[in-house]
Amino acid sequence: MILTVAQLSESELLERIFPRLHAGTTTLLGPGDDAAIIAAPDARTVISIDTQVQDKDFRLLWPNGATSTGFDVGWKAAAQNLSDINAMGAIATAMVVSLTLPSTTPVGWVEDFADGLSAAIVALGAPQCSVAGGDLSGGSELVVTVAVTGSLEGRDPVLRSGANAGDQVAVCGNMGFSAAGWALHESSTLPADFTPAMTRAAGLFARPVPPLAAGPIAAKSGATSMMDISDGLLRDAARIATASGVRLDLDSAVLAAQARKLEETAVVLGKNPLDWVLTGGEDHSLLSTFPAGRTLPAGFIRLGSVVSLGASESAVAIDGQNFKGVVGGALGWDHFAV
Incomplete structure (x- = not known):
């Protein structure tokens, strides 16, 4: 029997997610409070946000028979947001994630999503970027929204x-x-x-x-x-x-x-x-x-x-x-x- 998010409380689901989230070097206070605290030594913060919507930006099942795993969706969510910070000439410092989940979503898919998110941060070369928190909600389709902050480290942004x-x-x-x-x-x-x-x-x-x-x-x-x-x-x-x-x-x-x-x-x-x-x-x-x-x-x-x-x-x-x-x-x- 596949465990779904409807069978867990929000707190129980978060308990499964938090240990999987990458902890970088710039987060002073991570998940668990009402808001995270991120160091900003440059005194300026670069910020970007992107959303992926099921059947608009990804499909769980594709016409060729391939599936979008939670790991894939997490990886892509990290990659596209880290790329926006990169395009400003900045270094990513922190990430917050909002997930809208249908009640039938397998808990394993959500855990894989967190793993994919964290794996991309490390593998793509942004290990200093922490997953600092986020939000969970229910809905009729999967929606993933990620916001990333970055530091210019004393340089001017490239516009x-x-x-x-x-x-x-x-x-x-x-x-x-x-x-x-x-x-x-x-x-x-x-x-x-x-x-x-x-x-x-x-x-x-x-x-x-x-x-x-x-x-x-x-x-x-x-x-x-x-x-x-x-x-x-x-x-x-x-x-x-x-x-x-x-x-x-x-x-x-x-x-x-x-x-x-x-x-x-x-x-x-x-x-x-x-x-x-x-x-x-x-x-x-x-x-x-x-x-x-x-x-x-x-x-x-x-x-x-x-x-x-x-x-x-x-x-x-x-x-x-x-x-x-x-x-x-x-x-x-x-x-x-x-």
Whole structure:
């Protein structure tokens, strides 16, 4: 018989969760009181929040037969929030979590969620970040909301609005793999055995690997603007361009090289891998701009250049040409359009 959350009190469920939560180095008072206390030696706090909703952001059972384990959902919740702090050039310091749980949710799923959350914090390179507390509630569907705080450690934040004409456009991390993994999960006609490339894409969709060390390094290296690619390269590049009042011109040869890494999976699904590179989100790579001539930090590749924005030009171009679909709104993930 599977134990469900309806069979435990809130206190009993919390007793099972608390020992599984990662304790970092910046929490002065963790779970158990009305609020946590987090050290803030920089005197400034970076904060971000994200929500995942069942059947909107994840499925418990996918058309290809795969399941989203509690560990997977916990890992992704940590990864996407840690990535937002990273994109500011900051270091994550603490995390609070709100869970809305249907009464039929297995207690084991919740325990796995806590394990996935804590495992991601350590494995992705943010061991100083504590899970400092949160909230539990009941509802008709699973909803996960995570808020993360971060420290700039004396540096200026890297904003979306700092790109200048003449800058280099660069990226660090995977491009299009999560979108390929999503397509695999959504397909009901797949071969019996995944190839290594397909397995990698499916794994990176379930458990993204944002380059958490890269944000602070990019900030120290003079990055002029930065954001994580959560909604697709075109959409997020357009956000930097619009905030900075410039145009980001991307190199088709570099994009094609990234797409070739996904060709094997694309052939199986009958898709164009370049579409995944351009519009796929949730790889949580870092899209950055750096001054011309500046040596890019390790892990970053040059993706294009920043140019002045002319009349009737789109915010994002490829080889100098307007990209169809970017004018008036870039292609990519939109929570209210899909």
